[in-house]
Amino acid sequence: MTLKARIRAIDRFVKGLKEDLIYTDLQAACxxxxxxxxxxxxxxxxxxxxxxSGFLATDFxxxxxxxxxxxxxxxxxxxGSNADGQNDFxxxxxxxxxxxxxFYYMGQDTGGSTGATAVFRSGSALGYRNRSSGFDAIGLxxxxxxxxxxxxxxxxxxxxxxxxxxxxxASQSPxxxxxxxxxxxxxxxxxxxxxxxSFYSIGSATDLALLxxxxxxxxxxxxxIEEVGFDRDAIGYLRAVEEADGxxxxxxxxxxxxxxxxxxKADGLWDAIGSSCLLCGPRTLAGALVPLRGPAPxxxxxxxSGDYDRATGLTGxxxxxxxxxxxxANDADPQDDKHIAVYATVLQSNAGYYLSSGYNATSxxxxxxxxxxxxxxxxxxxxxxxxGHTAAGFLGASxxxxxSHVIRGSGLEADVxxxxxxxxxxxxxxxxGEVYSDATIAFxxxxxxxxxxxxxxxxxxxxxxxxxxx
Numbered sequence: 001m002t003l004k005a006r007i008r009a010i011d012r013f014v015k016g017l018k019e020d021l022i023y024t025d026l027q028a029a030c031x032x033x034x035x036x037x038x039x040x041x042x043x044x045x046x047x048x049x050x051x052x053s054g055f056l057a058t059d060f061x062x063x064x065x066x067x068x069x070x071x072x073x074x075x076x077x078x079x080g081s082n083a084d085g086q087n088d089f090x091x092x093x094x095x096x097x098x099x100x101x102x103f104y105y106m107g108q109d110t111g112g113s114t115g116a117t118a119v120f121r122s123g124s125a126l127g128y129r130n131r132s133s134g135f136d137a138i139g140l141x142x143x144x145x146x147x148x149x150x151x152x153x154x155x156x157x158x159x160x161x162x163x164x165x166x167x168x169x170a171s172q173s174p175x176x177x178x179x180x181x182x183x184x185x186x187x188x189x190x191x192x193x194x195x196x197x198s199f200y201s202i203g204s205a206t207d208l209a210l211l212x213x214x215x216x217x218x219x220x221x222x223x224x225i226e227e228v229g230f231d232r233d234a235i236g237y238l239r240a241v242e243e244a245d246g247x248x249x250x251x252x253x254x255x256x257x258x259x260x261x262x263x264x265k266a267d268g269l270w271d272a273i274g275s276s277c278l279l280c281g282p283r284t285l286a287g288a289l290v291p292l293r294g295p296a297p298x299x300x301x302x303x304x305s306g307d308y309d310r311a312t313g314l315t316g317x318x319x320x321x322x323x324x325x326x327x328x329a330n331d332a333d334p335q336d337d338k339h340i341a342v343y344a345t346v347l348q349s350n351a352g353y354y355l356s357s358g359y360n361a362t363s364x365x366x367x368x369x370x371x372x373x374x375x376x377x378x379x380x381x382x383x384x385x386x387x388g389h390t391a392a393g394f395l396g397a398s399x400x401x402x403x404s405h406v407i408r409g410s411g412l413e414a415d416v417x418x419x420x421x422x423x424x425x426x427x428x429x430x431x432x433g434e435v436y437s438d439a440t441i442a443f444x445x446x447x448x449x450x451x452x453x454x455x456x457x458x459x460x461x462x463x464x465x466x467x468x469x470x
Contacts (some may be wrong), residue, residue, distance in 0.1 A: 001220070002037065002225060004445065005225045005228070005379075006034045006035075006222065006225060008221055009034065009218060009221040009225065010031065010034070010045075010218070012027075012217075012218075012221070013214055013215075013217070013218040013447055014045075015110045016214045016217070017211075017214055020210040020211075020214065021407065022205060022206045022207055022210055022214075022402065023165075024279075025090060025203045025206035025211075026045070026046045026047075026202075026203045026206075027046040027047050027076050027079060027083070027084065027202060027204065027205045027207065027287075028046060028047030028048060028050075028077050028078070028079040028179075028201065028202040028203065029044065029046045029047060029150065029199070029200065029201035029203075030043070030044050030045060030050060030199065030200055031045050031199055031218070032060075032065040032197060032198050032199060032200070033061075033062065033063060033064055033065040033096070033199070033219060033222050033223075034062065034141065034222040034225070035062060035353050036062065037057065037060070038052075038055060038056070038057045038059070038060040038066070039226070040194060041060055042064055042089070045204075046201075046203075047078075047079060047202075048077070048078035048079060049075060049078070050075040050076060050077050050078060050181065051075065051078060051143065052072035052075060053072075053073060053074050053075065053076065054072050054074070054337040055073050055075070056152055056275065057368070058284035059073070060253040061196070061223065061250045061251055061252070062226065062249070062251055063223050063226040063248070063250065063251035063254070064096035064097070064134065064196050064198055064223070064248045064250060065096050065196050065197050065198030066196065066197055067097070067194070067195070067196040067197075068182040068192060068193040068194045068195055068196075068197075069192075069194055069242050069258050070100070070101070070103060070192055070193060070194030071189075071192055072189070072374060073179040073182060073192065074180050074181060074182040074183035074186075074192055074193075075182060076178050076180060076181065076186045076199070077106075077177055077179045077180065077181055077202055078178055079123050079178060079202050080176055080177065080178055080422075081108035081115075081174040081175055081176070081179050082173075082174040082175065082176045082177075083205060084202070084204050084264050085204070086115075086153075086171050086172075086173055086174055087131075087151060087152060087153050087171055087203075087205075088089060088132055088150070088151060088204050088432060089117075089131075089149070089150055089152055089174075089202075089203065089204060089205060089376075090147060090148065090180065090201070090202070090203055090204065090205055090206045090208070090211075091106060091117065091147065091148055091149075091201070091202055092121065092145065092146065092147035092148075092200065092201045092206075092208065092215070092240075093105055093106055093145075093147070093181070093197055093199060093200040093201075094144065094145050094146075094148050094161065094197065094198045094199035094200075094214075094215050094216070095141070095142075095143050095144060095146060095195055095196070095197060095198075095207075096143060096195075096196040096197065096198050096248040097143065097195060097196035097247040097248065097283070098121070098140075098141070098142050098143060098195055098246070098247065099120075099121040099193050099195045099358075100194055100326050101121065101441050102120070102122055102123065102191060102255075103120065103121055103191045103193040103194065103195070104118055104119070104120040104180075104182070104183050104184040104191050104192065104193055105119040105120060105121070105131065105181075105182070105193055105195060105197070106116075106118065106119055106179060106180060106181045106182070106183075106200060107119060107179060107183075107184055107185065108118065108174065108175060108177045108178070108179050108180070108184075108185050108186075108269065109184040109185055110184065110185050110188050111131050111184070111190070112133045112134070112135070113175065114127070114133050114172050114175075115132070115133075115161075115171075115172040115173050115174040116129045116131075116132065116133060116175075117129055117131055117148075117172075117174060117380075117388070118135075118146065118147055118181070118184055118185075118233055118387075119147075119156070119183065121140070122137055123205055124136075124138070124157075124338050125137035125139060125140050126138045126140055126146065126158075128155040128156075128158050128167070130148050130150055130158075130167070130169060130171070130431060131150060131156075131171035131173075131174055132169050132170070132171065132172055132337065132343065133172065133333065134169060135453045136158070136167045136169065137430070138160055138165065139160065139161065140160075141160035141161045142246030143246055143247050143248060144160070144161070144162070144177075144216060144249060145159065145160070145162075145181045145192060145211070145212040145213065145215050145216055146160050146206075147159045147160075147208045147263070148439055149206055149208055150171060150334050151205035151364055152171075153170060153171050153172055154168065154169075154234055155167060155168045155169065155181065155188035156171075156172075156227045158194055158208075158319055159208040159209065159212055159411030162189045162207055162212065165454070168345030169275055172463050174368055174377065176444035179202050180199065181200050182197070185203025186221070186259055186465065192278060196247075196248075198217075198219055198222075199215050205232065206217045210457060212346070213459075215281065218376075219302045219445050223248065225234050226251050227253065227254065227258075228241045228408065230254075230258045231258055231262050231265065233261055233270075234254075234258040234260075234261040234262070235321060236259075237257060237292055238254055239280045239288070239330055240258055240290045240311055241281075241287040241290045242287075244282070244284065244286040244287040244289075245282055245283040245284045245286065245287035246284070249281075249282070249283070250414075250470075251470060252465070252469035253466065253469050253470070256462055256466055256469060257278070257462075258283065258466035259461070259462070259465070260278075260364065260458055260459070260461070260462040261292075263461070264439070264455075264458055266335060267454045267458070268432045268450075269450050269451065269454060269455055269458070270293075270448065271292070271448075271451040272339065272447045272448045273292070273293045273296050273445050273446075273447045273450075274293065274327035274332060274333060274353055274446055274448065275291065275293060275294030275295060275326050275327070275444075275445070275446040275447065275448035276291065276292040276293045276294060276443070276444060276445040276446070276447075277289060277290070277291055277292060277324075277443070277444060278292050278298060278442075278443055279296070279308075279313040279314045279441055279443055279444070279464070280310055280311060280312060280442035280443070280463060280466050281308075281310060281344070281462075281466045281470075283303075283310060284305065284308070284310075285299075285303060285305050285307070285314070288308055288310070288313075288314060289324075291370075291448075292383070294326075294327075294446075294447075295328060296327065296328040297325060297326050297327060297431065298324065298325040298327060299318050299324055300322070300323050300324065300325055300464045301317075301321045301322040301323060302320060302322065303322055307322070309440075310466070310470055311466060311470045312345040312346070312440050312465050312467075313343075313344075313345050313440045313441050314344070314441055314442075315438070315439070315440040315442065316348075316432040316436060316437045316440075316441075317436070317438065318350055318352055318435075318436040318437065318438055320436075321400045321436055322323065322362060322432060322436060323381060323430045323431060323432040323433035323436055324431040324447050325428050325430060326355075326428060326429045326431055326444070326446055327428060327430055328335070328428065328432065328446050329357075329426050329427065329428055329429070330357035330358075330363075330364060330365050330379075330424050330425045330426060330427055330428070330429055331424040331426045333427065333447060334448070335379050335402070335421070335424055335447050336379075336399055336400065336401055336402045337399070337400060337448045337449050337450070338365065338368050338378055338379065338398070338399050338447070338448060338449060339396060339397065339398035339399070339445070339447055339449050339450050339455075340365050340376075340378070340396060340397055340429070340444075340445070340446050341367075341395065341397070341398075341443075341445045341452065341459075342354045342355060342367065342395050342439075342441050342443060342445075342454060343393065343394050343441065343442045343444075343446045343459050343460070343463055344392055344393065344395055344432070344439045344440060344441055344444050345392050345440045345441075345463065346392055346440035347369060347389060347392050347439060348368075348369055348392075348437045348438055348439035349438055350435075350437065350438050351368075351370070352368065352432065352433075352435045352439065353366060353367065353368040353394070353430070353432070353433055353434050353435050353437055354367045354368060354369070354395060354431070354432070354435055354437060354439060354441065354444075355367045355429055355431055355444065355446070356429065356434040356435075357425055357427040357428065357430070357434075357436060358425055358427055359434045359435070360371055360377070360378070362377065362380055362381050362382075363379060363381070363421050363423060363424055363425040364379070364422075364424075364425050364426075365377060365378055365379065365429060365446075366428070366434070367395060367397055367437070368437075369387070369389035369395075370384070370389070371387075371389070372380050372386065372390050373385070373386060373388065374388030374389040374391050374407055374409035374410070374427075375391055375397055375418050376397035376407045376422070377396075378397050378399040378405045379399070379420045380399075380405070380418040380419055380421055381419070381425040382418075383405070383407065383416035383417065383418045383420055384407070384414055384416075385407040385408070385413070385414045385416070386412075387408060387410060387412060388407060388408070388409030389409055389410060391407075391410040391411065393400070393410060393411070393456075393460060394408065394409070394452075394455070394456035394459060394460055395408070395409040395410075396408050396409070396437070396445075396452045396455065396456070397452075398449045398451075398452050399449055400422065400449035402419060403417065403418075403419060403420075404416060404417050404418055405418050406452055408452040408453065408456060413452060413453060415423065429446055442463050443459050443463070445459075
């Protein structure tokens with residue numbers, strides 16, 4: 001069924017290009033997403049097959065395309081820059097995840113040579129060379145369709161962020177050198193791209209807006225095919241993360257998220273989660289702070305991108321007073337119906353708190369380590385589980401009655417006596433605070449009571465899947 005859906009998507013794409021009368025403008029093109037293998041990704045839609053220089057099967061993701069390494073891997077399109085007229089050509093590509101620095105997406109350019117043609121990143125802008133040794137800078141596009149076309153000796157058009165603009169620049173005679181993808185030119189080992197690309201085309205002058213519409217629709221179709229059967233809440237979360245990241249997520253990451261959400265629902269845990277973030281998996285810190293459920297947290301203290309690792313999570317810094325305000329009040333959940341939990345890929349080495357709505361207060365909710373003890377307050381006096389803070393992983397506490405609560409950590413679980421207090425505090429629960437922690441946290445959850453062992457199973461499987469996917 002999936003194969004048939006992909007075939008239908010490609011068929012619609014080709015028919016659409018023909019309806020728009022731009023199919024003949026594509027002389028060399030590859031759809032580098034949607035297939036089951038790298039060989040499929042490098043099978044040309046039109047023209048010569050590209051020559052692969054260094055890409056491996058592990059660089060290919062069916063949903064989003066082929067990822068460069070920024071140093072040695074590129075494709076020779078096997079189409080000469082001069083195969084299309086000096087004033088009658090186009091280059092286009094579709095970016096799933098942008099360059100991380102000043103690199104070439106594609107072109108024939110050895111550092112501003114006469115008649116060069118290239119698309120590259122230059123600081124906070126996109127750079128376009130169009131049959132010229134000079135270049136024009138356009139606002140940076142994080143993802144999506146990029147293109148340039150020339151049908152005049154005095155000007156050319158570029159397209160990014162779904163907007164076309166015209167640039168005034170006289171053309172120069174192109175060199176008889178193949179156009180490269182992920183590099184400035186074939187064999188030009190400087191400033192290669194680490195972007196993930198899912199399409200490229202080279203050919204005669206074309207309508208970039210029409211090509212953008214067709215390519216963008218195809219890529220959306222191919223990504224949606226990978227999500228057939230996904231849970232609706234998982235898809236909503238994934239879309240929000242991709243918007244925050246400014247890039248599309250790998251298929252394996254999306255599957256991990258869907259498996260987590262589906263598993264939580266199957267075990268009756270989803271509705272008990274009132275506030276939660278997956279602090280591993282998204283590409284950026286902004287994406288990691290997109291809530292899986294409930295309100296978005298507020299980052300306090302000057303968090304930086306270097307504090308985040310998408311495989312392991314977010315690492316606190318006590319001296320910088322870094323914490324997340326979950327924006328969920330401690331009394332948002334009933335006095336005797338509450339849970340708090342984290343997944344720590346690195347346990348705190350200081351005396352900090354994983355979660356807290358106060359400082360050692362019986363009216364608060366607190367989860368913290370003290371040596372090998374895992375200590376929890378859940379609207380009552382603190383209690384601890386011995387050796388519950390010895391191994392990285394799931395840590396949590398849950399209360400469903402007024403006389404005791406459950407604590408779970410390092411694979412151990414105990415039901416401990418703790419009479420609840422009649423007036424829980426209304427303070428917002430902090431992640432990495434009240435006493436600031438140096439832990440690395442990949443997940444947190446706050447809400448009503450639930451089965452901690454089941455939550456442990458699901459979030460542990462998720463973190464393991466992310467580690468394998470990235």
